[in-house]
Amino acid sequence: MTRLLNHFQSSVGSKMVMALTGLGLVTYVVFHMLGNLQVFEGSHALNRYAAFLRDMPILLWTARLGLLSLAVLHIGLAIRLGLRNHRARPVAYAVHEYRQASFASRTMAVSGLVLVLFILFHLLHLTAGVIDPTSADRLDAEGHRDVYGKVVHAFQNPFIVALYLVGQLGIGLHLSHAVTSSFQTLGLEYAAFSRFFKAAGPAVALVVVLGNVAIILGIFLGIVRG
Numbered sequence: 001m002t003r004l005l006n007h008f009q010s011s012v013g014s015k016m017v018m019a020l021t022g023l024g025l026v027t028y029v030v031f032h033m034l035g036n037l038q039v040f041e042g043s044h045a046l047n048r049y050a051a052f053l054r055d056m057p058i059l060l061w062t063a064r065l066g067l068l069s070l071a072v073l074h075i076g077l078a079i080r081l082g083l084r085n086h087r088a089r090p091v092a093y094a095v096h097e098y099r100q101a102s103f104a105s106r107t108m109a110v111s112g113l114v115l116v117l118f119i120l121f122h123l124l125h126l127t128a129g130v131i132d133p134t135s136a137d138r139l140d141a142e143g144h145r146d147v148y149g150k151v152v153h154a155f156q157n158p159f160i161v162a163l164y165l166v167g168q169l170g171i172g173l174h175l176s177h178a179v180t181s182s183f184q185t186l187g188l189e190y191a192a193f194s195r196f197f198k199a200a201g202p203a204v205a206l207v208v209v210l211g212n213v214a215i216i217l218g219i220f221l222g223i224v225r226g
């Protein structure tokens with residue numbers, strides 16, 4: 001037990017926990033995007049899907065608490081590792097050596113911060129209905145919460161569209177480095193699959209961003225209507 005705790009406290013252990021919690025969060029983001037794509041099938045499909053998720057309170061709250069724990073662990077460890085690295089090298093390099101590191105890897109802290117701010121805004125906006133109370137939960141013709149109406153109303157507003165697109169930039173940059181880096185940390189980068197793991201981060205990032213941007217712009221451009 002003490003050895004396990006010591007390992008967890010070490011930088012390597014912390015990075016492993018960050019990799020595992022990060023992969024858990026990415027899995028949620030991919031499934032969330034796939035579920036939301038049902039907006040293209042119309043109100044019936046999206047509202048029924050949202051009702052299906054909400055109609056199982058035990059499952060819903062287990063998933064919510066699980067997600068929250070993953071996010072708190074992931075962000076907490078990122079801050080701790082960042083502070084530890086800063087303490088180990090309080091004076092920055094006089095000349096930065098950027099030849100090896102990609103733009104995404106150098107901007108992980110900034111993209112992570114954009115992501116956290118986006119999620120807080122998103123929860124206040126679409127889950128709590130605080131940002132735009134006019135789009136708070138109404139019922140559709142079948143008596144389900146009109147999540148479709150709420151989403152369509154949201155992305156008809158250019159200001160909201162702009163904020164969500166900035167959020168997608170943060171997600172894209174963060175995921176494109178994070179997924180590949182998690183596989184490396186977990187020691188999964190076998191020579192035979194090294195190309196696959198290198199491509200996995202940018203590929204996952206591209207799929208998530210394209211899916212979300214399709215929803216945002218599909219509504220804004222009137223392809224999906226209320």
Ligand code: HEM
Binds near residue numbers: 119216
């Ligand atoms: C265009 C992109 C997105 C759309 C249209 C969208 C849509 C929604 C909607 C409608 C809800 C509320 C569901 C309900 O009231 O039943 C929701 C909740 C949520 N979204 Fe998103 N979302 C998007 C992107 C994201 C992203 C990128 C993340 C994470 C990085 C995310 C994380 C969450 C979380 C954590 C919740 C709360 C889930 C819950 O209520 O338990 N969303 N989203």
